[in-house]
Every structure is written in C-alpha cells, then in structure tokens.
Amino acid sequence: MTPDKAKENLDNQLKEIINWHFSDDTGTPFWLDWKAKVGWDPRKEILSFDDIHKFDHFQDEWLRDEKNERFVPLGMKGKPFNVFETGGTTGLPKQRVGWDDYKHDYEMFSNTLSDEFFPKGSNWIMVGPTGPRRLRLAVEHLAQHRGGSCYHVDLDPRWVKKLIIRNQIDEVERYQKHVIDQAVEIIKHRDIGCMFTTPKLLESIGERISIPGSGVKGVFCGGTTMTPQSVRFWVEEVLEGKTHLVPTYGNTLMGLAVSRPLDDSYSVTYYAPQPRAVLRVVDPNETAKTMPYGEFGRVELTTLTKEFFMPRFLERDEAIRREPTNDYPWDGVGDVRPFGAMTKKVVEGVY
Amino acid sequence: MIPVVPLLRGGKVYSSLDVQNVNPVTGGDAVAQVTMSNSGLIKRDLLNLEESREALAKFTTQELLDITLAAGDIFLNDDLPVGSSGQLQSPEDYLLTLAATSGLPHSLIRMNMKRLHGVFSQVPTIFKGLSRGLSPEVLDHGYIDQHEVKVAFVPTTNALGVILPSNSPAVNALWIPSIAMKTPVILKPGREEPWTPWRIIQAFIKAGAPAEAFSFYPANHDGSSAIIRNCKRVMLFGGDDTVRQYENDSSVEVHGAGRSKILIGDDEIENWKDHLDLIVSSISANSGRSCINASCIVVPKYADEIASALADSLVTMEARSQDDPKATLSGFANPKMAEWINGTIEDGLEEGGAKDISLDKRGGTERYVQKDGMHYMLPTIVRCDSIDHSIGNTEFLFPYASVIQMPQDEMMNSIGKSLAVAAISKDQKWLNELVAADHIERLNVGAMPTNHIEWDQPHEGNLFEFLYRRRSIQVA
Numbered sequence: 089m090t091p092d093k094a095k096e097n098l099d100n101q102l103k104e105i106i107n108w109h110f111s112d113d114t115g116t117p118f119w120l121d122w123k124a125k126v127g128w129d130p131r132k133e134i135l136s137f138d139d140i141h142k143f144d145h146f147q148d149e150w151l152r153d154e155k156n157e158r159f160v161p162l163g164m165k166g167k168p169f170n171v172f173e174t175g176g177t178t179g180l181p182k183q184r185v186g187w188d189d190y191k192h193d194y195e196m197f198s199n200t201l202s203d204e205f206f207p208k209g210s211n212w213i214m215v216g217p218t219g220p221r222r223l224r225l226a227v228e229h230l231a232q233h234r235g236g237s238c239y240h241v242d243l244d245p246r247w248v249k250k251l252i253i254r255n256q257i258d259e260v261e262r263y264q265k266h267v268i269d270q271a272v273e274i275i276k277h278r279d280i281g282c283m284f285t286t287p288k289l290l291e292s293i294g295e296r297i298s299i300p301g302s303g304v305k306g307v308f309c310g311g312t313t314m315t316p317q318s319v320r321f322w323v324e325e326v327l328e329g330k331t332h333l334v335p336t337y338g339n340t341l342m343g344l345a346v347s348r349p350l351d352d353s354y355s356v357t358y359y360a361p362q363p364r365a366v367l368r369v370v371d372p373n374e375t376a377k378t379m380p381y382g383e384f385g386r387v388e389l390t391t392l393t394k395e396f397f398m399p400r401f402l403e404r405d406e407a408i409r410r411e412p413t414n415d416y417p418w419d420g421v422g423d424v425r426p427f428g429a430m431t432k433k434v435v436e437g438v439y
Numbered sequence: 440m441i442p443v444v445p446l447l448r449g450g451k452v453y454s455s456l457d458v459q460n461v462n463p464v465t466g467g468d469a470v471a472q473v474t475m476s477n478s479g480l481i482k483r484d485l486l487n488l489e490e491s492r493e494a495l496a497k498f499t500t501q502e503l504l505d506i507t508l509a510a511g512d513i514f515l516n517d518d519l520p521v522g523s524s525g526q527l528q529s530p531e532d533y534l535l536t537l538a539a540t541s542g543l544p545h546s547l548i549r550m551n552m553k554r555l556h557g558v559f560s561q562v563p564t565i566f567k568g569l570s571r572g573l574s575p576e577v578l579d580h581g582y583i584d585q586h587e588v589k590v591a592f593v594p595t596t597n598a599l600g601v602i603l604p605s606n607s608p609a610v611n612a613l614w615i616p617s618i619a620m621k622t623p624v625i626l627k628p629g630r631e632e633p634w635t636p637w638r639i640i641q642a643f644i645k646a647g648a649p650a651e652a653f654s655f656y657p658a659n660h661d662g663s664s665a666i667i668r669n670c671k672r673v674m675l676f677g678g679d680d681t682v683r684q685y686e687n688d689s690s691v692e693v694h695g696a697g698r699s700k701i702l703i704g705d706d707e708i709e710n711w712k713d714h715l716d717l718i719v720s721s722i723s724a725n726s727g728r729s730c731i732n733a734s735c736i737v738v739p740k741y742a743d744e745i746a747s748a749l750a751d752s753l754v755t756m757e758a759r760s761q762d763d764p765k766a767t768l769s770g771f772a773n774p775k776m777a778e779w780i781n782g783t784i785e786d787g788l789e790e791g792g793a794k795d796i797s798l799d800k801r802g803g804t805e806r807y808v809q810k811d812g813m814h815y816m817l818p819t820i821v822r823c824d825s826i827d828h829s830i831g832n833t834e835f836l837f838p839y840a841s842v843i844q845m846p847q848d849e850m851m852n853s854i855g856k857s858l859a860v861a862a863i864s865k866d867q868k869w870l871n872e873l874v875a876a877d878h879i880e881r882l883n884v885g886a887m888p889t890n891h892i893e894w895d896q897p898h899e900g901n902l903f904e905f906l907y908r909r910r911s912i913q914v915a
Contacts (some may be wrong), residue, residue, distance in 0.1 A: 257668070288479075291482070291483070292481075315456075315477065317456040317475070317476075318479065320456055321477055322479075326479070330629075353456070353885075354456060
C-alpha cells in the first residue's frame with residue numbers, strides 16, 4: 089500500500105465513522121449532545137484527517153463521569169455490550185463499551201504473527217491483567233482464532249500500584265511470586281506454545297524456567313516502557329535467542345499497535361491499526377502540531393470505529409515520531425515511555 | 440575519543456545499549472559515556488554467582504591479601520584500562536576526570552587516592568582487626584584452632600552488593616577488604632563517579648585477582664533496588680530516611696549521617712586553645728564530607744569563644760579553582776544539593792536560638808557562592824543554645840559544626856547516636872561511662888581528631904562479621 093492510498097483509506101474511514109456517530113439515525117447520544125452544544129457539525133467540517141484538530145482533546149473524565157449507555161450508538165441499540173476498564177487505582181476507573189472491536193483488532197494482529205513462532209493450533213497462556221480488561225477476552229480470542237486454547241493467570245495491577253505507592257515492596261514481591269508460581273505450574277504441566285505477558289513478569293518467569301526449553305516458541309509482550317537495552321536483554325537472555333518476541337503497544341481505548349521487526353538497534357517502533365486507530369506524536373505545548381521525525385513528543389490517539397469514536401485523546405506516554413514503512417505507510421511511534429519520564433518519577437508497577 | 444565505560448558481569452565486559460553522557464560539573468562536552476544496566480539483567484546475574492565465588496575460592500586468603508597489597512600500588516601509580524576500547528587512564532587522567540565530574544578539588548582527590556592506597560596497603564592489619572586476630576587460613580578451611588578452641592565461620596552471602604555515592608571516592612575503602620575475604624563484589628557506582636570503583640577493580644585484576652569476582656553495574660534507581668532486594672548483604676549510603684528504612688534489615692548496612700562529635704571535659708576546657716587545630720581538622724578534613732567529620736562541638740564553657748575561634752580559623756577555607764594546590768573546599772556537582780543545605784541552615788537560624796558565627800567573619804557575605812561555574816558552601820560555625828535545635832545536631836556535606844555548651848555530666852545522655860566521638864579529657868570516671876555508651880560507634884579517647892582511623896579498628900560496622908557468621912563445628 090502506498091502512503092497516498094493509506095491516507096485515502098483513513099479519510100474514508102474518518103468520514104464513515106463521523107457520519108455514523110453524528111447522524112440522528114445511528115449516532116451516539118454523547119456525541120449528538122456534544123454537537124448540539126458546540127454548534128458545529130463534524131459531518132460538514134471534518135472532510136479529511138487533516139481537519140481532526142478541529143476537535144478538542146477527548147477528556148478521559150468523560151469515560152468516568154458519563155454513563156456507559158451514553159456511548160452506545162443508536163445503530164447498536166438493543167445489542168448487549170461489554171464494559172471494559174482501563175487503569176485506575178482509586179475511585180471509578182475509566183470504562184468503555186464494546187462489542188466486536190477486540191475481535192477485529194486481534195484478528196488483524198493475528199495476520200502479522202508468523203506461523204513458525206506462533207504455530208496455528210498451539211495453546212496460549214496469558215499472564216497479566218484479566219478481570220474487567222479487554223485484554224482478557226482479546227488474548228483468548230486470538231488463541232482461539234489461531235486454533236488453540238488459552239490459559240489465564242490473573243494479575244491485579246491496581247493492587248500492585250497501591251503497594252508500590254505505599255512502599256510495601258516485600259508485599260509486591262510476594263504477590264509477584266504468587267503470580268509467577270501459577271504461571272510456571274501451567275507452563276510446566278500443560279502444552280503451551282505461545283504466551284502473552286508483561287515485561288517484568290516475563291523476566292521473572294525466565295528466572296524460574298527456560299522459556300524456550302518449556303516449549304514456548306513465541307511471546308507477545310506489552311504494557312510498559314521497552315527500552316532498546318531491555319528488549320535486547322529479553323531477546324538474547326530471557327528468551328535465549330530462541331523464543332520469538334513481539335512487542336506491542338495498546339490499551340482498552342485503541343486496540344493493538346504492532347511493532348516493526350526488530351533490528352540490531354532493538355529500538356521498538358509501533359504502528360497503529362490504521363485506519364481503525366491513529367497515533368500521532370504531537371508537540372506537548374502545541375498539540376495541533378506533530379513533532380518532526382526523530383523527535384520525542386506526546387502520543388495522541390484517535391479511535392475510529394463504529395463502536396467507539398474518540399478523537400485526539402492525549403495518552404500518558406511520549407514517543408519518538410518515526411517514518412512510515414512499506415508495510416505500514418503511516419507514522420510510527422518509537423521508544424514509548426511514560427510522559428515526563430525524564431523529569432518525574434512514574435509508577436509503572438509490575439507492567 | 441572519550442571512554443565508554445561498560446558493565447562488568449562477573450568480570451565479563453558487556454556494553455549496554457543504554458548509553459548516558461557523563462558531563463563536567465561546570466558544563467561543556469561529555470568527558471565519558473557510561474553504559475547503563477537494566478534491572479532485569481542485574482537480577483538475572485545475581486542468580487548465578489557461583490562462578491564468581493569459585494574464582495576467589497581458588498586462592499588462599501593470604502594470596503588474596505598479597506594481591507590486595509599489590510593492587511594498592513597499581514591503583515596509585517599505573518596506567519589502567521578505562522572503558523571497553525582498550526584506552527588507558529593514567530593516575531593524572533583519573534584525577535582530572537574525577538575532578539571534572541564530581542567537583543572535588545585536585546588536592547582532595549590526591550588525599551583520597553592516598554587514603555585508598557592506605558586501605559590496600561593495610562589490608563592484613565584490617566583483616567586482623569575485623570576478624571579479631573584470626574589467622575587468614577580460617578577462610579581457606581572454614582574452621583581453625585585458636586587457643587585450643589575450634590572456631591568456624593560460614594559465609595552469609597555469595598556476594599557483597601555496594602550502592603556507592605558520588606560525593607566521596609574514599610568510601611570505596613569499605614569494600615576493598617571483601618576480596619581478601621573471598622567475597623565477590625557487586626558495585627553500583629554513583630552517577631558522577633564511576634571512575635574510582637572502576638579503577639580499583641582494574642588495579643585488582645592487574646594484580647592477579649580473578650576478574651570474575653567483580654561486577655559493575657551503572658544503573659538507575661531500579662538497578663539499585665535490584666541489588667538491594669537480591670543480594671544477601673548490601674552496603675549503601677543515605678540519609679536518615681534510608682537508615683530508618685533498613686534499620687531492622689540485617690542484610691543491609693546503611694552508612695548514613697555520622698553526627699560525629701567532639702566533647703571537651705571539665706578538666707581540659709581551660710586548655711581549649713591547645714585543641715583548636717584538632718577541632719578544626721575534625722570539622723574540615725576532606726572538605727567536611729565524611730561521616731567521621733565532627734559536626735557538633737560540645738563544651739562545658741567558653742562556647743562563644745570557641746565558636747568564634749573556630750570560625751576565624753575556617754574562614755580562610757575559600758572557594759578556589761579546582762587545580763589550586765591550596766584548594767581544600769569541594770564544590771557540589773548538583774547545585775540543588777547546595778541550595779537545599781543552605782536553605783535548611785537559613786530556616787534553622789530563623790527559628791532563633793542559633794547564630795551563624797561565620798557570617799561576620801566573612802564580612803556578611805553569602806554562605807552559598809559560585810566560582811568558575813561550581814557551587815560551594817563556605818565553612819559555617821553555628822552557635823546553638825541547645826543540642827536539640829534543628830541545626831544543633833545535624834550533619835551537612837561541607838565544613839559545618841554547631842557549638843553547644845552544657846555541663847559535662849549531661850553530655851553523654853544528650854548527644855544521641857554518634858558515629859565518632861573524640862572525648863578530650865583525662866577524667867577516667869567520665870571516660871569509663873563513654874566507653875560503655877552503646878550509642879557511640881567509635882570512641883577516640885584523648886586529644887585525637889574524630890577522623891583519625893586506626894586500621895585494626897572496624898569502621899562503621901564490621902565487614903568480616905557482615906560477610907561471615909560464626910557457627911559450631913565438631914570434628915571426630
């Protein structure tokens with residue numbers, strides 16, 4: 089696909105999604121009320137993605153304060169929905185509604201996985217946050233889509249964050265051991281070929297068993313900062329240069345951004361599942377502007393599906409703006425890290 | 440080409456992809472690059488220390504003592520590898536690089552080099568002092584007959600972890616004897632000071648020590664945590680909060696504020712002028728950065744006169760160029776540290792009950808000054824009404840002391856926990872009470888500065904007892 093064709097696809101998707109969420113027949117109550125309040129109609133004024141900055145940033149409070157039913161498009165009315173949650177340590181967490189987006193996202197992701205390292209029919213294990221998270225269903229769907237089953241070991245990141253904030257590091261370690269004990273037992277005694285987990289849990293599992301020696305051929309990992317040195321360490325030592333690593337960047341609001349194949353620099357660059365979601369690296373002080381290629385800026389996410397429209401959400405991450413590739417002819421985000429990581433302490437927990 | 444300092448993983452060189460510049464304190468181009476370790480790598484290495492331990496076990500303790508002796512001369516005099524590309528660093532290069540990144544004056548670095556050399560060269564005496572006179576063979580056989588009694592020791596750890604600070608190269612003295620004690624070291628250098636531990640390691644290796652015994656991990660806080668959480672014995676340096684955090688953890692030895700003091704007894708107070716040089720030296724040696732520098736002078740009378748005389752003597756200690764042979768005052772690599780110290784003292788003075796005696800001696804000028812892009816705190820003597828004043832019993836990283844007046848019989852119960860106490864008195868009854876005082880770690884009796892060290896006396900914890908514990912043994 090050429091960059092022009094990718095841009096055309098994105099503009100078409102944008103127009104279709106805006107039309108869906110802002111029309112009286114199929115629209116979303118939240119966005120219909122928003123349109124009445126601001127006094128302009130995105131269907132008339134947003135003609136291409138270049139106009140996206142006419143929207144202000146989507147506020148994450150809306151996902152806490154608004155009832156979930158207000159985000160159900162009239163076009164989906166009557167269809168029971170999933171409620172997925174993201175983040176949160178105290179109070180009501182952010183929530184979003186969904187139906188089949190996670191299936192589409194993970195089927196697209198499945199197309200990027202090699203059959204050599206993620207063999208069709210293999211069983212999976214997911215060691216990470218389950219509970220109300222989209223990831224729980226998504227990884228299981230991925231396993232089943234590829235013909236296998238999925239085992240789960242839960243981890244509650246909100247509890248871990250609380251423990252870290254209270255400086256109860258002993259308790260963090262005990263909890264982490266409790267999680268790893270369960271994972272190791274399953275990997276040892278069941279036929280597991282593929283795994284999803286977070287980087288820190290991956291390291292801990294690798295301290296207990298040989299991951300390739302246990303039959304795990306491919307690992308996809310996500311959830312936190314992945315510096316080139318860390319990625320190199322996981323590839324060369326934790327996975328012993330045998331099990332294949334696929335870093336991913338995603339969350340409940342976006343879906344899953346895949347990484348381009350690693351090279352000797354071990355720098356990870358992700359590409360959003362465009363046109364269903366768009367990642368921009370913007371100037372933190374002037375967010376309508378994207379940063380020059382090669383420079384750090386704040387990550388801005390726009391989600392464009394019939395189930396969920398979310399324009400210009402400022403993520404709590406920063407990244408390097410990277411050039412398009414032949415496989416992904418749109419901007420990538422590289423070396424993602426927490427926004428302000430160089431100037432303040434950020435609690436990342438067991439992710 | 441500037442040197443790139445790699446990691447050492449059980450003696451094996453490893454160049455991390457996370458490379459950080461080490462810049463001169465005064466600005467300008469980087470003088471070196473340091474490759475940083477990720478915490479997972481450290482954790483993984485600490486699971487596999489057998490090779491490091493076995494490498495040292497192949498030597499007798501006596502051989503390791505001899506290697507340590509030889510390493511001292513090499514550290515002081517030889518060109519040694521720096522970085523991963525085979526570059527060599529002369530002693531003078533080491534001095535200049537350390538001065539550039541730490542802000543220490545050349546004269547103090549030379550003094551610290553000699554002090555470190557002293558540790559290397561006194562290591563047999565140190566071993567004897569720490570092990571209470573045991574023969575070195577005890578670590579070769581695990582047990583030994585001493586005075587017709589079998590004494591046996593078992594290691595408490597596979598390695599000694601050390602989280603080093605950036606502000607004082609001499610603290611490396613604390614871990615040097617562990618090699619002769621057959622214990623590998625896991626070192627996390629301070630951000631601005633990888634040079635001294637690296638050079639010591641290279642000196643050891645050149646002298647014949649097995650490289651496997653040395654691990655060197657420049658790292659961020661998560662790397663320190665990995666060492667603290669996964670090494671069975673760790674030495675670290677920190678303030679009161681850090682001391683409190685680990686006070687019930689026998690695997691962690693925290694070297695915190697010393698709050699070292701000079702006490703003058705009733706019998707010697709009329710001779711206070713004779714002891715002035717000793718007091719000045721206790722406050723100002725090594726630019727007041729050591730935990731054994733005196734930070735509180737407690738006297739039964741003449742406190743005002745003593746404070747004034749001390750301030751007079753110390754006012755000559757000025758901010759000078761780093762290469763000035765007369766420079767004895769260290770600058771701060773981190774100006775925020777100097778600002779914080781100055782603010783704390785000013786807040787204390789504003790409370791009342793404390794007066795900055797040095798202020799007038801300086802002609803009313805500021806305590807916090809800058810010279811050649813460096814940040815300095817000028818020596819400060821504060822006369823406090825009470826030792827309980829917020830700046831009456833505290834310690835800062837520059838020549839600072841409070842002067843307190845109180846009756847001799849109240850001193851022992853008022854001074855609180857003190858690393859080093861120099862008691863200037865011949866009053867045997869009082870000295871006996873001080874000898875029995877549990878809150879004094881090191882007692883120097885008589886006219887002796889707080890920073891005077893005898894090599895056969897353990898300094899701030901006993902390394903031998905930290906690395907080995909006695910156990911019973913019966914042989915049929």
